[in-house]
Amino acid sequence: MQRLDRTMSDVKKVVLAYSGGLDTSVILKWLQDTYQCEVVTFTADLGQGEELEPARQKALKFGIKPENIFIDDLREEFVRDFVFPMFRGNTVYEGEYLLGTSIARPLIAKRQIEIARESGADAVSHGATGKGNDQVRFELGYYALMPNVKVIAPWREWDLLSREKLLAYAEKAGIPIEMKHKQGGSPYSMDANLLHISFEGRHLENPSAEAEEDMWRWTVSPEVAPDAAQYVDLEFEKGDLVAIDGVRMKAHELLAKLNELGGKHGIGRLDLVENRYVGMKSRGCYETPGGTILLKAHRAIESITLDREVAHLKDDLMPRYASLIYTGYWWSPERRALQALIDTTQQTVNGWVRVKLYKGNVIVVARDSKTDSLFDPTIATFEDDQGAYNQKDANGFIRLNALRMRIAANAKSKRG
């Protein structure tokens, strides 16, 4: 096996995950300065709601060659191949978090490595800090897909660890700094894509203080959401959402529509303290309007189409699957093995669910499946079932399930 590592001087061309923002612009310049290497910029549209063309202009200003600027619309792939497979598992980290950031990182890593191969780059770089989960998610992806790639994580290398130093470096490099960055302390650390927007840092570093109302961006407050509830019908095929109120759309269009609905009704805000993979607790706030609706609805369609034991098997494995995604192991063989199990179970998850959206609430009110319902009213009924179910069967069922406990209790009492 060849050597797994390279030294700094080896780097010839690096693909940078580049947002066009201040931080990654400083990184771009720092890479040029420090590694004296060619930089390829990669900017992805994951539905974060920002213009991407300015990133191209900025890159050109840094002297990046036009053929080294990659701007890709990954929205459909993101929702279809990452978000939806994850939701098949009813996936939630630590009981609450819908993994909006976690699920985007593997796609960025994958595309970044593809670009490295296309452009003959030997290194990749990202703007995640050394304290968070994202560095892990990016780099586990890089290494799994291109094992000998050189990874440059500037935040772990440079000495620009304070906001002041970073701004000074930017100024010196002629990188334009927006007013908001210059004033009043650090901004929130945010991440956005079609699934969610997240907030960390700043006032949130005190978990005993309530988040400020003006932090939230994608959802209105439940208090100001409409006074009238809205009913929405969601249709599923093989566990994936395929239509809203009868209108079939592409995966990312469906999620965008759900975001619009959820945001309007104040749905999907979350404020929690989570456990990062690197070992610390961290307070984060999330807005996941569409995902919050989707999770509820997916559980509901499974409730009538999935066998009990299959559903329980999924529930037992879900926290493990969620942790794999949270900690960055999307491209691992164990995540794939679990996905094989999950996907197998979704063949019968077909049908529709009706939800009522109202001031922060997603209320499931109805569900049905013409093709795969396992709900049998003739058996479940409280009325006379005409013999469909023989109640006497329960005698033996209970007695044999109790037998081991009866034997134990008898043995104990016999011995006194």
Add this chain to the structure above:
Amino acid sequence: MQRLDRTMSDVKKVVLAYSGGLDTSVILKWLQDTYQCEVVTFTADLGQGEELEPARQKALKFGIKPENIFIDDLREEFVRDFVFPMFRGNTVYEGEYLLGTSIARPLIAKRQIEIARESGADAVSHGATGKGNDQVRFELGYYALMPNVKVIAPWREWDLLSREKLLAYAEKAGIPIEMKHKQGGSPYSMDANLLHISFEGRHLENPSAEAEEDMWRWTVSPEVAPDAAQYVDLEFEKGDLVAIDGVRMKAHELLAKLNELGGKHGIGRLDLVENRYVGMKSRGCYETPGGTILLKAHRAIESITLDREVAHLKDDLMPRYASLIYTGYWWSPERRALQALIDTTQQTVNGWVRVKLYKGNVIVVARDSKTDSLFDPTIATFEDDQGAYNQKDANGFIRLNALRMRIAANAKSKRG
């Protein structure tokens, strides 16, 4: 070992779980008629919100001896020894159901067996049908605690399977029938205690139809809940709620207070299709106002006081623990073993949580623990941490976590 079973003629005295309602009154009479045995009635106050003294009067009318009438207030024991231990596990069945009925049955079974021992009875009886989970929950409890007890489950023995036959039997036996029972079809099948009230049957047998608004009893609709949010502080010790807004109360008083708060704000309604232990799917609606608040708050206090891996271990085991409670295995050795694990973890779960209640929403806005917080702001901060955390450590962390995937990818690529 002695024989595990007895025949009908053996029954001398039977302890009946007696609510005083129509169904268990018919059962009382049927037991006297069919088994020609002495009947002991047991009526428990679990916070269901009904007068219990009428049950005594009814029992006397059936000729039950005064010393054979047991009416017990079990509210404190119920919440302290059953509900709270269950909530230490963040226990939810099938992702949604808070197990309000399931958790009450083991206590009823336990007390019923105690009464059987006290009164020298050799049999016990209950009013649960042969289709549901409650028969299993009662009887697994009976058998575990008194292995040779004779169990009489009238619904599995008699031929009064239609509503009409039951009413006819009642009429003939002189059991007063309320107007509502005589008119307009079957009522909902309901169960209530301090944790929840449940509804099954009737219109709910069609899971594709929305539940009727006038079915709900403990909660107002979110639409008519107050327009102003209410903040509430919950204090925990060893994982259990001990005070609300600074006022310490007994376990059942705390839950009653939470119910009042939740009910007022339209919190805790649930409409779902669940999988019964006997093998069928069933649609149920639940109101769990206090429990819904408690679950959210318990997770929140754990989020700052529980080690990550301990929290994940609990999450991994929770569905199994929930299933044990749902299916009636509270008194089993495996439930006790899991409880030992759960309780061990709760020693550090001390602190407070602030929730905001608003129109169906329970929003966690703050949490802290003076004694056991594991949240370390000097490490988590996005600001300069003065070296508390060495970002370079992440290099090795990621590289060794990636190593197996790199070796695999290299091996694969070398072989082509």
Add this chain to the structure above:
Amino acid sequence: MQRLDRTMSDVKKVVLAYSGGLDTSVILKWLQDTYQCEVVTFTADLGQGEELEPARQKALKFGIKPENIFIDDLREEFVRDFVFPMFRGNTVYEGEYLLGTSIARPLIAKRQIEIARESGADAVSHGATGKGNDQVRFELGYYALMPNVKVIAPWREWDLLSREKLLAYAEKAGIPIEMKHKQGGSPYSMDANLLHISFEGRHLENPSAEAEEDMWRWTVSPEVAPDAAQYVDLEFEKGDLVAIDGVRMKAHELLAKLNELGGKHGIGRLDLVENRYVGMKSRGCYETPGGTILLKAHRAIESITLDREVAHLKDDLMPRYASLIYTGYWWSPERRALQALIDTTQQTVNGWVRVKLYKGNVIVVARDSKTDSLFDPTIATFEDDQGAYNQKDANGFIRLNALRMRIAANAKSKRG
């Protein structure tokens, strides 16, 4: 949904799992007597090592029509589609039992239902008692594959529960009884197929007494096994054994060869107390010569070809998968979902293993995979690895893995 049950008088034609032995011959006659129905006999060759043609002659004597006599050689299907998939999971029940009987029942049930469909039968029957696991395994298979089939389990219906009554019935019916059955108490309850032979009952009902040496049939005692060890090479493809000492054979031929080798060297005896699904403990003895070798070898080939986390995931799920097979849920959707996971992992399980067989021991001495080895000597070496692995990476790896415990210990000590 149609009614799930039928009454006795409905039965027109029943397919009986018929071994040709005393018990199932009595059952055959009893079915004819009791149900007055046409009987179809089904006799399967699963490698139990008995002639099957005598079963045909016996069936004809009972007046079974020739077209109603089915004798099938299922050996290849048994090993290929049931035994091998199970071994992909390293499947062991309760730490010891290799599931030799459990894995044969689903195939018998499946074929029996196929024959029921082919011959227009409306019922099936088997000779398993009401105390054991086999009745469950058969019947869960029947119901899963033909949900409205009538199941007749004579041992649960008739009154021939003592050995004497059974023999009397046989005598009266003119069924020939071998000398061994007439003399000296009950025989062992045995079951044999290509994977194992099992023994229960008789002297074994006392678990504190050693099994008698002359009970064992397929293996010599280690004491009398050859004094010279024998080396055997086993080759695997996608997790399945494909060749022994370089000779490719069909699945059942491979297992037969392993049985021969194992039996000769005293390998695969097992004496244990197991927990039956119906709630009691039972003592059983098993001979699984080939399976014991196969399990060891399969783990060994996985040890160099399977990713660590995939292997651990399999290990975590194995007891659950084993229990599903033990309790008869082969045809359940949850077993299929787990199988999908297991099979996914076996794509890379290719290579060979060398075992040394000696007086009861199966000793793995070598293993390799030209195509899929993940063992990298350049990294694992204790010698100078030329930088293939950077030992300094372990600093950060350990420090971040320890971080949560350090924070907790610091928090604790700070509070005193």
Add this chain to the structure above:
Amino acid sequence: MQRLDRTMSDVKKVVLAYSGGLDTSVILKWLQDTYQCEVVTFTADLGQGEELEPARQKALKFGIKPENIFIDDLREEFVRDFVFPMFRGNTVYEGEYLLGTSIARPLIAKRQIEIARESGADAVSHGATGKGNDQVRFELGYYALMPNVKVIAPWREWDLLSREKLLAYAEKAGIPIEMKHKQGGSPYSMDANLLHISFEGRHLENPSAEAEEDMWRWTVSPEVAPDAAQYVDLEFEKGDLVAIDGVRMKAHELLAKLNELGGKHGIGRLDLVENRYVGMKSRGCYETPGGTILLKAHRAIESITLDREVAHLKDDLMPRYASLIYTGYWWSPERRALQALIDTTQQTVNGWVRVKLYKGNVIVVARDSKTDSLFDPTIATFEDDQGAYNQKDANGFIRLNALRMRIAANAKSKRG
């Protein structure tokens, strides 16, 4: 929170886990040279079978003050508080490895930290390399028990990475080098304690080559073991071994006795490829004579004294518990939580087991418990059970367990 790290110059006194062998002697000198600090040596008797007094003499020669030399007999504590608790879990890593090295490390770490506190040291050091698991096991223990301790891992710091450089350093420092070290390549990397002796490196680095017979130290080859089998009775209380053949002994004496018995009969050799925590596969050979007997016997006593579902719960969690020990998390809160569960289950694990030892085989032949047996012969019997078990109960048991699959099959067939 105080800063978690210190720089090299901070080190004043370091406690070294010192065996007295070549490697740790070089480390001792290197610590003195490099850190210019006071060294405290700690040498533990864990039953590795070596004289410890020579370590004292060597330490004195290096100028270690007498009060800084700690030599402790930890054998009883090791077996009682570490080995036995682990065996309560039937703990095996990756299906085979009995964790002999893993389980000793937490005790060494704990004692080392105690000595650090006693002697006012601010640092600890060990001789484990940067590639293995032991560094992790030591250091996770250090950090968990003394979160701000400075850890010095010389193998990850120095440049003595080849055998030659190490020997050169030793020679220059006047450390006596045994002949065997000077000649013919590296020795095996070995570790020994009362539970096992392990071998890695050298010829073993090729997993497709058989280990050499003269490597093994504690066990004879099965081929040369006695021709006569030996029966041994083992008595358990609360899951722990307390007597052998009727003789009660202390924990470590019992294990020593089992080692003697096992070693004599060629029991407990193991040759495998395992997955290290740091990400690589490694081939190791192990001799665990006593532990191999103990594991078999413990499972056997559990087989008659443990409830089925408790046993299965333990089996499901065992691989996770084993991984925690393997990877060094003995002092973690999640290991403690699992231990609480395991220990709870062992209250009834009382009784005796008879094993037959013969040429590598440990054969369980009998087991009983006067106080806690759950084996009920009146129920399990194949003879007439006088009604102890009602076979008809199995009808309902099977029918309700099958119900969900019948409903599914009916639904499917109805839809075509």
